[in-house]
Each structure stands twice: as C-alpha cells, then as structure tokens.
Amino acid sequence: MQSETYLPEQEQQFVVLKNLSEHMLGLVNDILDFSKIESGKFELHPHRFNINELVKKLDITFHHLFDDKDIRYKVDPDARLDLIDVYADELRIQQVMNNLISNAIKYTQEGKIEISLTQKQNEIRFAVTDTGKGIPDHRRHLVFREFATIGEDHQANLAGTGLGLAICKRLVGQ
Numbered sequence: 001m002q003s004e005t006y007l008p009e010q011e012q013q014f015v016v017l018k019n020l021s022e023h024m025l026g027l028v029n030d031i032l033d034f035s036k037i038e039s040g041k042f043e044l045h046p047h048r049f050n051i052n053e054l055v056k057k058l059d060i061t062f063h064h065l066f067d068d069k070d071i072r073y074k075v076d077p078d079a080r081l082d083l084i085d086v087y088a089d090e091l092r093i094q095q096v097m098n099n100l101i102s103n104a105i106k107y108t109q110e111g112k113i114e115i116s117l118t119q120k121q122n123e124i125r126f127a128v129t130d131t132g133k134g135i136p137d138h139r140r141h142l143v144f145r146e147f148a149t150i151g152e153d154h155q156a157n158l159a160g161t162g163l164g165l166a167i168c169k170r171l172v173g174q
Contacts, residue, residue, distance in 0.1 A: 015060055016060065016061070016063075016064060019057065019060055019061035020061065022061075029095075030095075030163045030164060030167055031163065033095075033167055034146065034163050034166070034167055037167065037170050044089040044092060045089050045091070046087050046088050046089050047087070047088075047089075047090065048085040048086070048087050049085060049086065049088075049090045050081070050082070050084075050085050050086075051077075051081050051086050051093070051117060051124055052077045052078075052081045052082050052117070054090060054093065054094060054097070055075060055077050055097075055115070055117060057094070058075075058094070058097055058098070058101060058115070059075050061098075062101055062102075062105065065105050066105070066113065069105065069108070069109070070110075071105070071108055071110065071111065071112060071113055072111070072112040072113075073112060073113045073114065073115070074112065074113075074114045074115070075115045075116075076114065076115065076116040076117070077116070077117045078116075078117050078118045078119050078124075080119055081117060081119055081124065086124060092171050093126075095167070095168075095171065096126075096168045096171055096172060097126060097128075099164035099165060099167070099168050100126075100128040100168070101113075101115065101128055102164070103128075103164065103165070104128050104129075104130040104132065107130070107132040107133060108130045108131060108132035108133075109132070109133070110131070111130070111131025111132070112130070112131055113128065113129070113130040113131075114127075114128070114129045114130070115127070115128055116129075143165055144165050144166055144168075144169040145162070145166060146162060146163060146166040147162040147163065147166075148162045148166075149162045
C-alpha cells in the first residue's frame with residue numbers, strides 16, 4: 001500500500017476537519033446527553049489529562065472560525081497548568097468549552113473573544129468573554145432553560161437547539 005504525502009496546509013486542514021467532525025458529533029450527542037440527564041442515566045468517565053492540551057485542541061478546532069469572521073481572539077491558559085494533570089471527564093469539559101466558545105463566535109460579529117484558564121486553589125476556572133451584542137435583560141432568564149433560544153432579538157439562522165447551555169449547567173452541577 002502506497003502512503004500518501006500531504007502538504008503542510010493539507011495536514012492542518014485534516015486536523016481541522018477531524019476536530020470539526022468531533023464537534024458535530026458532540027452536537028448530536030447533546031440531544032442524547034440531555035435525554036440521559038433527564039432520565040437519571042448520565043454517567044461521567046474521569047481520567048487523567050492535561051487541561052492546557054485540551055485548550056490547544058480547542059484552539060485548532062475554532063481558529064478558522066475566528067479568522068472567517070475577522071474576530072480577534074486570545075487564548076490565555078494558566079502556565080502552571082502545563083505542569084499538572086487533572087482527573088476529570090475530558091469529553092464533558094470539552095463539551096462545556098465547545099458550547100461556550102461556539103456561542104461566543106455565533107453572537108460576536110466584530111471585536112474580540114478571549115478564552116482563559118486560571119487555577120485558584122484546587123479549582124480550574126475556564127472563562128469565555130466576548131464583545132458580542134449580549135443578552136437583553138428581559139431574556140437572561142432563558143439562557144440555561146432547555147430548548148430556549150434568544151429569540152426575537154437575533155436572526156433565526158443564529159438560533160441553536162437551546163440545549164447547549166442547559167446541558168453545560170447540568171454538567172458543572174450548577
């Protein structure tokens with residue numbers, strides 16, 4: 001069998017395609033996860049991994065979306081986190097991060113998005129901040145409600161399933 005040789009740009013494209021397909025699978029899994037959570041049959045599968053390595057995967061996955069919209073972005077991981085592994089469900093942490101970053105990209109038309117990780121005592125905090133339009137005060141109560149979307153203030157093509165943040169809330173136990 002002859003091995004294929006790819007240009008460096010093609011290699012990067014394959015990595016992006018792989019990560020995006022994993023992201024799309026995550027969207028489908030949101031629906032399944034929601035059903036499992038509702039039925040009380042949801043399980044976490046923790047293992048050891050490096051959280052900054054996960055952030056690097058996210059950067060590869062979303063980098064082109066920032067570029068496509070000409071949005072500035074900054075990834076600011078806590079350097080101390082390179083030295084330690086965490087024991088958690090990596091897939092679920094990635095799911096929460098994907099949802100937060102996707103929403104920031106979806107609702108930010110110009111400006112910037114910043115992704116940061118900080119360690120405080122035995123906690124690792126992940127934050128996504130953006131210069132998007134924001135959520136009107138009268139709609140904020142809907143943010144974590146299942147199947148709720150922002151609605152009338154935004155274009156219909158921006159609306160999602162309304163499950164991402166509801167699942168995130170349940171995954172982080174809030």
